[in-house]
Structures are given as structure tokens and as C-alpha cells.
Amino acid sequence: MARLSITGIRSIEVAVADLPRAAKFYSDVWRLSEIAQDGETLYFRGTSSFHHILALTPAKGPQQMRRVSLNARDRATVDALHGKIAGAGLTCDSPHALKGPAGGYGFGFQDQAGRCFAIISDANDHKDDARIADRPYRIAHVNLNTADQPVLHGLLSDLLGCRLVDNSGPQFFYNADSTDHSAIVICKAPADTLNHVAFELPDLESVMRGAGRMIDAGYPIEWGVGRHGPGNNAFAYFAGPEEFPLEYTCDVEQIDETYEFHGPDFWKWPVGRLDHWGVTPPHTKRWHRIQNLVEFSKSGYALP
Ligand SMILES: [Fe+2]
Structure with missing residues (x-):
């Protein structure tokens, strides 16, 4: 039986000082595929169905981890996990329909050290999902x-x-x-x-x-x-x-x-x-x- 939990890591968001250089690296060398741009943010997918697994944004200062997004099976799981996180007194927003190319339903929160996370379900994921040689899944x-x-x-x-x-x-x-x-x-x-x-x-x-x-x-x-x-x-x-x-x-x-x-x-x-x-x-x-x-x-x- 599925337990009340996240299923794993959906994506990370990283702010980089040199966005063009990082974008070229993650496409040409790391072998992700750039699939969307929204404002100054670039989105890269692997070969799994997740809409993107990496988002790059320009940093004002040194490189920073902006967020780790966790995947939930469905909206009910998002709501239930939100109840636990809000109930524990962690800083969070409420589950809502998300803007941006990935869409989805979810909320953001901070851990006790102030790190930003999100829990997301029902994103605009891709139909294709395959493990392909030399490319991150x-x-x-x-x-x-x-x-x-x-x-x-x-x-x-x-x-x-x-x-x-x-x-x-x-x-x-x-x-x-x-x-x-x-x-x-x-x-x-x-x-x-x-x-x-x-x-x-x-x-x-x-x-x-x-x-x-x-x-x-x-x-x-x-x-x-x-x-x-x-x-x-x-x-x-x-x-x-x-x-x-x-x-x-x-x-x-x-x-x-x-x-x-x-x-x-x-x-x-x-x-x-x-x-x-x-x-x-x-x-x-x-x-x-x-x-x-x-x-x-x-x-x-x-x-x-
Ligand atoms: Fe490791």
C-alpha cells in the first residue's frame, strides 16, 4: 500500500552567476534538454516524464540553491503533507494551482534551516518516459x-x-x-x-x-x-x-x-x-x- 510520502525528487532550481555558460554546459556536456524559458528562468528536462528536472535562473551574487521540489503522487497527498507541515509550524504557503511552464498543484515551504522546498503533483509532464544511453533520466x-x-x-x-x-x-x-x-x-x-x-x-x-x-x-x-x-x-x-x-x-x-x-x-x-x-x-x-x-x-x- 502506498504510504503518505513524497515519491522522490522532481527538480532543483539553481541561481547561477553566468547563466549562458551554465545553460550550455547542462545541455551539451551534462546532456539535459532545454525545453522552456519563462522570463529569465531556463528549464531543462531529463528523459523521464518530469516536465523539468533543473531550472536555472540568474544569480545576483554567488551561485545559490534556490529550491528542491519534491514529487507527490496526487493532490490529496499534497494536501495531506501540507497539513502536516503547516501543523508543525514550518513556514509555508497554501496548496494552489501553480504558474509557470510546468504548472501543477503544490506549495512551497522552508525547513528549519530556512532552505526552500516545494511539494508538487499534477504538473504538465511529458508523455514520453524512457531511459536513454548517455542522457540523465x-x-x-x-x-x-x-x-x-x-x-x-x-x-x-x-x-x-x-x-x-x-x-x-x-x-x-x-x-x-x-x-x-x-x-x-x-x-x-x-x-x-x-x-x-x-x-x-x-x-x-x-x-x-x-x-x-x-x-x-x-x-x-x-x-x-x-x-x-x-x-x-x-x-x-x-x-x-x-x-x-x-x-x-x-x-x-x-x-x-x-x-x-x-x-x-x-x-x-x-x-x-x-x-x-x-x-x-x-x-x-x-x-x-x-x-x-x-x-x-x-x-x-x-x-x-
Ligand atoms: Fe550521492
Whole structure:
């Protein structure tokens, strides 16, 4: 039976200092498709049916995460989740018909750290939905740094209906109402910044070819290629435009309600190893820096 929860990440909105450069990168190198423009905002889709998975807007200052939009199955779920979020006293607007090219029904809210989220259903999604070689399908997960892990845990589990399925030390993995192992990861950190955003590719061949395409375009691998413990997904991490922390991933473990939680002792690697294959070098210094680099906008939670 479906539980009262989000089904996963629908899209992210990022404000960038150099919009033309970022737009060219996300189309030509990252391989999304630009499908709409509304004012100064550009919308990019993957090959899933979601109307868009990335929105880019011009930043007044440094690059910023503007919003993470979560997908709900239907309007009733949006309304029910709104009731919980409003009831918990979080800042939010009311569910309404949304403007903009994606349309839909939803509302915006802020977490306790001021980060902006949205919960959306019934958007103007595409009829076609296929996993295509060398092209991102959708956002697999967003990893959020948090200075107050118990508070964010409360939001994800008590209000959004997500389930904590693994904990590998500082990282906590949350399953949405989906067979995908996790959709949101939270990482204990000194500040409430973005850790990274992972885009799902259809297979390992696409991750390897994508890594090569990134290297050719001047974006070397910052960590990987390797295969993670929790989620068992293959990974390659990069510093995208303006050093936005990006991941190409594939093979996310498919789970159901019988999946057993494991903690840090279970997920500890043998000395010298950082992935299942034992092939990835350690993270670069740059990756360590940029996984705490991107701040969230603390205003503009309400959806037009
Ligand atoms: Fe990741």
C-alpha cells in the first residue's frame, strides 16, 4: 500500500552567476534538454516524464540553491503533507494551482534551516518516459548538509513520510515512497549547505562515457568512478559550472519494505577502500571543499 510520502525528487532550481555558460554546459556536456524559458528562468528536462528536472535562473551574487521540489503522487497527498507541515509550524504557503511552464498543484515551504522546498503533483509532464544511453533520466538524490541532523530527520521521517534505510557514519539515507533505495541523503556537517545533487544515468556504460565527456570538457573526476555501499549505486563526482557539486550515478538498489537498516559499523570499509570495487582514489581536496560550498537561498519559499 502506498504510504503518505513524497515519491522522490522532481527538480532543483539553481541561481547561477553566468547563466549562458551554465545553460550550455547542462545541455551539451551534462546532456539535459532545454525545453522552456519563462522570463529569465531556463528549464531543462531529463528523459523521464518530469516536465523539468533543473531550472536555472540568474544569480545576483554567488551561485545559490534556490529550491528542491519534491514529487507527490496526487493532490490529496499534497494536501495531506501540507497539513502536516503547516501543523508543525514550518513556514509555508497554501496548496494552489501553480504558474509557470510546468504548472501543477503544490506549495512551497522552508525547513528549519530556512532552505526552500516545494511539494508538487499534477504538473504538465511529458508523455514520453524512457531511459536513454548517455542522457540523465532524472535526479536520483539530493544530499543536504545539516548542522542539526535530528531536526532534519524529523522533517523527513515524521512530516514527509520518508524512511531512514541506512546510516554510514555522517550520511543518513532516506527512502521516499519508491523502490529506489534513497531520494534524500543528509550529511552531518558544520553548515546547512548543499552537499551534492546526483543525476541518474541508465547504466554503467553511460556513467563511464559521461565521465569521459566531462574530462574532455575540462571537468575532471573529483571522486570515483566507484560503487557506493548504501544504495549500491555506481558514482562519479564532478565540480560543474561555478563548482556546483554534481554526481552521475546508475544502478540504484531497488528495495521494498523488507529492506533492513544497517548502521555505520556495517558500512565501514576496510582500510584503504572507499567503494565496493576498491578502485576509486580518495576524494580530491576540491571535492572536500565544494561539498560545503553552495548555500541555499533563505527567501522566496512561496510558489508563484
Ligand atoms: Fe550521492
